[in-house]
Amino acid sequence: MYLLLCMLALTDIVLSSSVIPKALCIFWFNLNTITLAGCVTQIIFLTTVSITYSAVLVAMAFDRYIAICSPLRYATILSNARITKMGLVGLMRGLLCTLPLPVLLSRLPFCGTRIIPHTYCEPIAVAKISCGDLTGYRIYGLVLNIFLIGLDLSLIVLSYCLIFRAVLRISSKKVHHKALNTCTSHLCVVLMYQSCGLFSTVSHRFGQGIAPPVHVILGNFYVFVPPMLNPIIYGVKTKVLRDRKSKYISRL
Incomplete structure (x- = not known):
């Protein structure tokens, strides 16, 4: 679990670090x-x-499924080497799915205004300032979003369906509470991240009547809010992290 939390923290850091420095330069020094x-x-x-x-997030859902449904085999199934491979596969998937985007963007002509109405280079916002045909770019982006969001959400939902089925077979309410309590943090993170991403994608692609500031707010929520709230969510819900935080505060 802590290796997966480390991966989540690294993605949070890279996600926010790729946007925040430039955004601060825009607001503080007008370097736009x-x-x-x-x-x-x-x-x-x-x-x-x-x-x-x-x-x-999919790997963390699988982790919760193994921890609740096959606790005695947890260390065997989710060894350090296997978790590392899962992380590398996720990273390679991200790289392979991303590579066509800069190629498609580089082929678009930018002959008009070059003002991006955003605090960062949001892919669809950059494509919209082009005066070329965006059909291929839009189709690839739409298929990519539908495939990835659909696949990942389906796997997460499947994991939790199996978890709830296994928990409901146990008669003890204490066990119910303990088992489901281990999933609360992950569910909160999934709902927050996927909902922000889904609203941002849908508003950019199909919300032609939506005001530009709404697009900017949704895009910023997607990039800034999950990395900010994830440490709070897991810091409150994970006992070891909560105890360490209390000891650190008491020393101060």
Whole structure:
């Protein structure tokens, strides 16, 4: 579990670090320009980390399933080497799915305004300022989102269906509470991250009548809020982290 929490923390750090420094430069020093190479680099980091983030959430759902449904085999099934491989597979999936995006963007002509109405290089927002045909880019982005969100959410829902079925077979209410309590933090993170990402994607692709500030707010929620709240959620719900935090505060 702690290796997976470490992966989640790393994705949080990279996700926010790829956006916040540039956003602060815009607001503090009015440095609101970015090169094409810088914008493409930001898109690669954002998209890769977002897809990896989703894969980590799936791995954490599988971790909870094994911990509750096969506790005696937990250490055997989820060894350190296997968890590392799961993380690498998630990262490779993110890289492979991201690589076509900069290629498709580089082929688009930018002959009009080059003002991105966003605090960072959100992929669809960058594509919208192009004067070329966006059909191929839109189709790839839509298929990618539907496939990844659909696949990852289906695996998470399947894991929790199996967990709830196993828990309901136990008659003890104390066991029910203990088992489900281990899943609360993960469920909160999944709902927060996937809902922010889903609303941001849908609003950009199908919300032509939505005001631009709403797009900016939803995009910022997706990038800033999960990395900010995840440490709080797991710090409150995980006993070891809560105890360590209390000891540290008492020393101060």
